[in-house]
Amino acid sequence: MPAMIPTFLLKKLYVKGSFKNNADGFELTLRNTLAPGTLLGFSPLQIDGRDIPLDRVLIIVNDAPPRRASDISLATPSPFPLNGTVTIRVEDQPLPPGAHRVTVEVNTQEAGALKIDAEDTIE
Secondary structure, three states: OOOOOOHHHHHOOEOOOOOEEEOOEEEEEEEOOOOOEEEEEEOOEEEOOEEEOHHHEEEEEOOOOOEEHHHOOOOOOEEEOOOOEEEEEEEOOOOOOEEEEEEEEEEEOOOEEEEEEEEEEEO
16 A cells, blocks of 8 residues: 655755756756665646646656656556656746746656645746
8 A cells, every 4th residue: 555655754855055047938847765666656846836748757766768747657667766866858838937836647656646845937
């Protein structure tokens, strides 16, 4: 049975200050400080309450080649090692400066569904 991870611990997975615009949209980073894990799939990422389709989201674990979030599944999982980073790169319009709220929902083999909410500022 998957373990329940308290919300305050999930919030710590978000790397504060990692939210930034890039040439193709924006990105943010998570760091696994809890335990080794296996990513089995994602729900649509939300930015300021707006859903971003998974085929527009790239997942980069440590320095591995990018994978579409839509391609990560039970049949094609992705490791999330302890102290590893996951960069979530969104192919969308760059975000305006200011505060933004992001919600990442991911299904893991070890802990089931995790919902990570974070708020950060883009300069």
